[in-house]
Amino acid sequence: MFPAAPGPRTRALGTSGVVVSALGLGTSGFGWTADRDEAWAILDAYREEGGTFIDTASSYSQWVPGHEGGESEAIIGGWLAARGCRDDVVVGTKVGKSRDAPGTSARSIRRGVDASLRRLGTTHVDIVHAHLDDTRTPLEETVAALSELVEEGKARLVGVSGFRPERIEQALALAHGSGAVPVGVVQEEYSLLVRDHAEGRLQAVVRQEGLGLVAHSVLAKGFLTGKYLPGAPAVPSARALDAEQHMSAGGHATVRAAEEVARTRGVTVAEVAIAWVLGRPGIASALVGARTARQIRQLMPAAQLVLDDDEVSRLASAAARATRDESA
Template identity: 40%
Template sequence: MTTPDTHLVPIGRSDLQVFPLALGGNVFGWTADRDASFAILDAFTDGGGDLVDTADGYSHWVPGHTGGESESVIGEWIARTRRRDDLVIATKVSTHPQFSGLAPENIRAAADASLARLGTDVIDVYYAHFDDESVPLEDTVAAFSGLVDAGKIRAIAVSNYSAERIDEWMAVTEANGFHAPVALQPHYNLVERDFEGALRERAERYELGVFPYFGLAKGFLTGKYRGGASVDSPRAGGAAEYLNARGDAVIEALDAVAAAHEVSLATIALAWLRLQPTVVAPIASVSRLEQLPDLLASATVALTPEELAALSAASA
């Protein structure tokens, strides 16, 4: 497969640069078994992709799973292919059943466990997955910064944090000379646009690279749930909430733009997200290899200002 002519995008103030689409690893070892996950990783990297987003908690909610399944699959792929240098690995701490929360000793133990599962000596981007207000923020921030000093992680990031708590994290960082976060992972897509207020302002203020999750609104923005189609995917139950007049308007707008470019709705939905201020790369996952080309195409399709405006207006 030929690598597309795509410019890499810097992650905030860090020295990391990535392809403008992130591959969600939440499905690895869950709805994508080991062989399917390996094929997806092969095709993603062959297509120019590099950033794989996972978490230590994926997929502890599945009967028989204990957490860490996704990281283990990625680690097995690295061991098989010896392509660690082709990946930028983002993982997270706070949701693994054995490493819950953000106490300092927990963060350090969870990072070591993630490194072991991934089979690598450094995590490129390490997220605080969910805020933990039971722990003094100074302790959490110090632990993350210490992992940078120890060479175990390259960059710090936060996910699912409020604007106010990001302010507090940055204040602690500045007061103590700690390493600052470089990235933010919020819920953001064409039908979920709360990010565009205070959180985007903080991303701009602190130069945080943004990696939106649920970029396809749990599958709704692919168009496959229109017209009363049943929502039966184990990952997509939440798509049903968008089956309303506003959702119909968004799908209609996506139809028009997708037809003009002769690509899928998913390609256009992710391209719109990629082109929003502060966004480095949307995160999207696939369980089947044949779904991946539509995602990769989103990194290179060029939308006009008029098309971007039409999509934004339909989802306002």
């Protein structure tokens, strides 16, 4: 039996008081797989479909030859100015991985955020994340620097990305002990095929501390769209190499299990994979990227798809096999 009620289109970001779209827009492809015009079309489509949560980073897309980083932020900033909609969306960025402001020292954080604000054309971001756990910098310094940004009005919330649970706990203890603004948002990779980072201890920390857990790479670098199954037509993709890590018998079995659910529900494999993530405990939002406006429109209904217990069980069984294959 299918659930009678659809899932919520918006969710609370932990206990922060900030509400975001269940589906956030990941923009690492802006300036890479989507040029400015296509990126603006994606942003327009996302907003028209009710999306309000835009995620970027100072380092996007410095891996492209000739790029310096900040291309994604600049595209978003131009769109925000042209549409006059800054107050209608939640914007989060990440600092610490850009070439011009590497690491999370106080100097790098401030330099990185000031550059991000210029590119975004705004006086503040809603969430500023440390994009990596920079173990060369004392955690006390990172915590204090992020807190200062909130105190100065340059950010509303502090977030971290790619931090181990114990390091998040340490950062929280330091903030509480010093009176600094504590971490309120955690970004972590999470999908049917990559579960170990976001489950277990991290889920416990998120629950106990009232944090907002935002999942990224929810389609396993595109593998969970189904386009990489044996026999499927080859689809040129800048992310194909990233998806190869999941090309095992178990990985393909997971996609086929998702296909069965999708066929029964009349939805896509990608929607099923996203709905699975959104149904996990503690998830505030799942970030999805798109190369075209059509793609983002196709993904948005996943926010309201609720899987039943039998569907979740079948997907979990297939995914467990994939995990065994990849660890063998």
